[in-house]
Amino acid sequence: MRTILYKVILTLIIISILLGTTGCWDNVTLIEKAIVLGIGLDKIDDDTIEVTLQIINPVSLSSQGNSSGSTNTNNVWVHSTQGDTLFDTIRKQLQTVNRKPYYSHLQLIVIGEELARSGIGEFLDFFERDQELRLAPNVVIAKDTTAKKILSAKSDLENIPAMHLMEILLNDKSDFHIYNVRLFDIITSLNFPKKNPTIGKIEIKEEVSELKIANIDVKGAGIFLEDKLIGWIDDDSVEGLNYILGKVQNGLIIVKDPLNEEELVTIEQKRSDTKIGLNIEGDQFKYSINIKAQGTIGGQQGEDDLTNQKNSKMLEKKVEDSINKKVQNIVDLAQNEYKSDIFGFGEKLYKEYPDYWKNVESNWEDEFSNALVEINVDFKIINSGLIDSANEIE
Amino acid sequence: MVGMDNNMFRKLGNIFRYMKLEKEKSKNKKIDISLNIDTKIPKDINNIEIELKKIFVDSFDFILRKITIGDDFKREVIITYIDGMINEEIINNDVLERFLEFDYNKDNDEWTREEDIIQFIKKEIITASDIREVKDFKKTIESILSGDTLMYVNGADSALVISARDWKERSISEPVTESVIRGPREGFVENLKTNTAMLRRKIKNPKLKFETLTLGVETDTDICICYIKGIADENIISDLKYRLSCIKSDSILESGYIEQFIEDAPFSPFQTIGVSERPDKVAGKLLEGRIAIICDGTPFVLTLPYLFVETLQSSEDYYSRILYASFNRMLRFISFIITTMLPALYIALINFHTKVIPVRLLLSIMDSHEGIPFDPFWEAIFMSLLFELLREAGIRMPQPIGQAISIVGALVIGESVVAAGLASEIMIIIIALTAITSFIVPALSESLPFIRIILMIGANILGFMGIVIMLAIIMLHLSSLRSFGVPYLSPFSPFRKERIEDTLIRAPLWSMFKSSKLSSWKYSNNYSDDKNYIEKED
Numbered sequence: 001m002r003t004i005l006y007k008v009i010l011t012l013i014i015i016s017i018l019l020g021t022t023g024c025w026d027n028v029t030l031i032e033k034a035i036v037l038g039i040g041l042d043k044i045d046d047d048t049i050e051v052t053l054q055i056i057n058p059v060s061l062s063s064q065g066n067s068s069g070s071t072n073t074n075n076v077w078v079h080s081t082q083g084d085t086l087f088d089t090i091r092k093q094l095q096t097v098n099r100k101p102y103y104s105h106l107q108l109i110v111i112g113e114e115l116a117r118s119g120i121g122e123f124l125d126f127f128e129r130d131q132e133l134r135l136a137p138n139v140v141i142a143k144d145t146t147a148k149k150i151l152s153a154k155s156d157l158e159n160i161p162a163m164h165l166m167e168i169l170l171n172d173k174s175d176f177h178i179y180n181v182r183l184f185d186i187i188t189s190l191n192f193p194k195k196n197p198t199i200g201k202i203e204i205k206e207e208v209s210e211l212k213i214a215n216i217d218v219k220g221a222g223i224f225l226e227d228k229l230i231g232w233i234d235d236d237s238v239e240g241l242n243y244i245l246g247k248v249q250n251g252l253i254i255v256k257d258p259l260n261e262e263e264l265v266t267i268e269q270k271r272s273d274t275k276i277g278l279n280i281e282g283d284q285f286k287y288s289i290n291i292k293a294q295g296t297i298g299g300q301q302g303e304d305d306l307t308n309q310k311n312s313k314m315l316e317k318k319v320e321d322s323i324n325k326k327v328q329n330i331v332d333l334a335q336n337e338y339k340s341d342i343f344g345f346g347e348k349l350y351k352e353y354p355d356y357w358k359n360v361e362s363n364w365e366d367e368f369s370n371a372l373v374e375i376n377v378d379f380k381i382i383n384s385g386l387i388d389s390a391n392e393i394e
Numbered sequence: 395m396v397g398m399d400n401n402m403f404r405k406l407g408n409i410f411r412y413m414k415l416e417k418e419k420s421k422n423k424k425i426d427i428s429l430n431i432d433t434k435i436p437k438d439i440n441n442i443e444i445e446l447k448k449i450f451v452d453s454f455d456f457i458l459r460k461i462t463i464g465d466d467f468k469r470e471v472i473i474t475y476i477d478g479m480i481n482e483e484i485i486n487n488d489v490l491e492r493f494l495e496f497d498y499n500k501d502n503d504e505w506t507r508e509e510d511i512i513q514f515i516k517k518e519i520i521t522a523s524d525i526r527e528v529k530d531f532k533k534t535i536e537s538i539l540s541g542d543t544l545m546y547v548n549g550a551d552s553a554l555v556i557s558a559r560d561w562k563e564r565s566i567s568e569p570v571t572e573s574v575i576r577g578p579r580e581g582f583v584e585n586l587k588t589n590t591a592m593l594r595r596k597i598k599n600p601k602l603k604f605e606t607l608t609l610g611v612e613t614d615t616d617i618c619i620c621y622i623k624g625i626a627d628e629n630i631i632s633d634l635k636y637r638l639s640c641i642k643s644d645s646i647l648e649s650g651y652i653e654q655f656i657e658d659a660p661f662s663p664f665q666t667i668g669v670s671e672r673p674d675k676v677a678g679k680l681l682e683g684r685i686a687i688i689c690d691g692t693p694f695v696l697t698l699p700y701l702f703v704e705t706l707q708s709s710e711d712y713y714s715r716i717l718y719a720s721f722n723r724m725l726r727f728i729s730f731i732i733t734t735m736l737p738a739l740y741i742a743l744i745n746f747h748t749k750v751i752p753v754r755l756l757l758s759i760m761d762s763h764e765g766i767p768f769d770p771f772w773e774a775i776f777m778s779l780l781f782e783l784l785r786e787a788g789i790r791m792p793q794p795i796g797q798a799i800s801i802v803g804a805l806v807i808g809e810s811v812v813a814a815g816l817a818s819e820i821m822i823i824i825i826a827l828t829a830i831t832s833f834i835v836p837a838l839s840e841s842l843p844f845i846r847i848i849l850m851i852g853a854n855i856l857g858f859m860g861i862v863i864m865l866a867i868i869m870l871h872l873s874s875l876r877s878f879g880v881p882y883l884s885p886f887s888p889f890r891k892e893r894i895e896d897t898l899i900r901a902p903l904w905s906m907f908k909s910s911k912l913s914s915w916k917y918s919n920n921y922s923d924d925k926n927y928i929e930k931e932d
Contacts, residue, residue, distance in 0.1 A: 031766070056760070
């Protein structure tokens with residue numbers, strides 16, 4: 001009887017102690033957290049970096065604030081600190097931010113051009129190492145400007161500018177001029193030797209006193225050699241790159257009407273599939289890029305009937321040429337101008353001919369430049385929307 | 395530090411011991427008020443009168459009428475009863491009037507003989523249908539108290555019990571606690587006989603047994619054990635009888651008294667004996683091999699063994715068509731999960747696992763939490779407590795004021811708490827959801843607050859990990875529970891394939907008709923092997 005009594009009392013005491021210790025360890029309530037949605041990395045000088053955080057301002061998000069209709073309230077707080085290393089700089093945030101910055105919902109990482117040119121390896125290391133971060137955030141490089149400036153841009157549409165920018169990047173599904181990579185993609189491409197990442201580009205279209213996202217362009221990409229930025233490609237080349245990497249599904253292709261050179265036809269691509277083949281003939285590798293795509297006629301300036309078999313074939317040929325040109329363009333750029341294997345050709349070789357790869361690995365830049373690349377495009381027009389040909393205008 | 399702990403234990407132990415001592419003292423002081431009467435009926439009618447008046451002193455409802463009957467050879471007769479418990483018409487017409495009208499001279503011979511007088515009255519004079527002869531004086535007193543009319547005759551060594559019980563009782567009405575859309579509209583009443591009759595009307599089979607006994611030293615409450623012989627497990631019946639025989643209580647005022655005396659796990663939040671007010675439901679359970687205990691004076695009938703799945707079942711499930719019935723079963727199961735786990739999950743999510751919340755949802759949660767001074771755990775506890783207060787107040791209040799409570803409750807919870815910044819809107823939604831879903835599983839309403847709080851504590855200490863640990867503890871407890879030897883989680887654990895069709899879904903009646911008659915916990919096909927048990931004569 002006595003022992004049972006003691007057990008009961010002991011259990012009660014243990015439970016009450018447990019209840020009292022709830023504040024410790026991992027238990028952090030929401031109001032103690034500062035949710036960081038965007039982070040910007042810049043290089044100030046050789047030793048100093050600047051980290052800019054876009055932190056949600058929870059008070060201004062409240063429904064009362066929104067209903068008053070004032071769009072000028074600061075929904076986010078953009079705050080910068082400077083330091084020697086990334087971790088050090090991030091920790092220094094605590095000297096000005098009262099709540100604990102919380103990175104798990106990070107949406108966007110903006111890297112300043114200067115820092116990208118000097119190498120992003122150190123920062124990727126931190127992002128990979130820290131357990132609080134996920135590898136999901138989208139990464140962009142700010143051309144000719146600082147990440148701080150990009151993150152300071154306001155959005156007229158969304159409460160949080162970082163979300164606005166991030167969702168623009170997600171539009172790469174329907175517009176293949178946008179190049180979108182996640183932190184994870186960059187890390188995996190850097191993990192393979194001689195495979196280089198490409199990161200989407202963000203730039204300021206026009207300098208204004210109060211920068212808004214409307215003044216910012218998200219298109220094109222930066223080409224890297226290992227972890228250093230070496231150059232830029234424009235949005236047409238990004239389209240080609242997206243084809244080779246098999247990342248595009250949807251997008252618009254504008255070609256000239258095969259029957260009337262002055263009129264344009266807009267084709268909406270619905271589906272595309274890319275397969276890269278590899279053949280070794282003697283000392284020469286030959287890569288074949290086989291693109292199979294489907295699309296519909298989305299719009300047409302003239303009144304010609306493009307749906308009959310003959311015209312349709314001609315139109316398909318035009319589209320194929322157009323794709324071929326764009327792909328060839330980026331292949332030339334990568335092989336000749338930048339000598340950077342951004343397509344993962346080396347990885348392909350490694351996977352199919354591992355022994356051969358060992359021989360060429362040390363000299364892969366040259367081998368990559370000299371590799372033969374064959375582009376085959378097969379485009380099919382599957383329908384023409386709800387009508388056959390344009391209505392005759394009378 | 396250790397020494398201090400020991401001291402503390404000793405002091406607490408002393409307190410408990412003192413309390414126990416006090417309890418024992420008060421037990422000894424108790425006054426014995428049980429009847430101490432001679433068993434023999436006095437021969438002299440005057441002695442009987444004195445004795446009765448002594449026993450029923452200060453009881454205005456005790457009626458004693460002394461009359462003299464017979465023409466030449468007169469006899470004194472006492473008729474006693476408790477006012478309000480008999481049908482006076484029967485006594486007047488079938489007893490008193492018969493005495494006045496009887497032609498004593500015709501059968502003078504027998505009338506004058508002393509020894510057969512009781513038999514004579516019984517056979518020749520009284521026409522009331524239910525008459526018994528009792529020789530035990532103490533038993534006659536008990537009969538009077540149960541509502542019988544007693545007739546003592548001068549010179550006889552036994553008395554006549556004329557059963558003409560009739561008292562005002564509530565008419566059969568729809569049960570308030572278990573309402574259905576489709577199904578019988580009748581509910582049990584307070585009268586035991588009416589209740590057994592309702593069951594008998596549903597199961598017209600001689601195998602339906604009603605065994606009666608009385609419990610409670612002072613109250614002498616009539617208890618009835620019902621079961622269908624052949625379907626119900628004999629071991630459980632004998633176990634039940636043993637447990638009932640062990641009850642040592644002064645009073646049994648409601649079936650809840652019996653439940654608490656005989657249940658398997660008194661300290662468990664889960665009940666191991668079922669309660670119902672619906673005759674159709676109890677009849678269904680009897681046919682499944684369960685045993686019912688009807689207690690006089692309450693419409694709530696106990697059924698046992700009681701399993702966890704029964705908390706999710708409703709009699710309506712069997713009356714509505716299978717798709718809808720199965721949908722309702724699922725709904726109840728989901729409600730059970732929501733009502734127990736939702737606050738805990740929410741606390742774990744926002745305190746530990748913010749990572750897994752989609753960003754836009756996180757923003758709106760953050761928005762509602764901004765400026766709330768309390769930890770979400772205490773916020774949840776506070777809001778649940780508020781809900782429990784309103785619930786209890788709503789029940790206890792008289793009906794007209796009860797509505798005022800709900801208005802105050804809606805205003806306090808819905809508006810003021812949020813406006814004052816004491817709780818977040820989302821927490822109120824969470825607590826409101828748990829409240830609504832808890833009404834969907836009323837059979838579990840007694841255990842829900844405990845499970846909810848245990849899970850919330852786990853969530854607040856270790857997040858999802860804590861919830862899992864607490865769930866494991868609850869599952870361990872549930873699987874160790876037995877209701878009269880039947881595993882509480884059966885048919886899930888131990889798994890019974892043939893019973894699973896009536897759990898989360900309800901299989902078509904034609905497909906489970908046979909097995910639904912099986913006793914739900916046993917493998918044996920004792921019913922289906924011997925169909926004579928329930929088949930009626932063709």
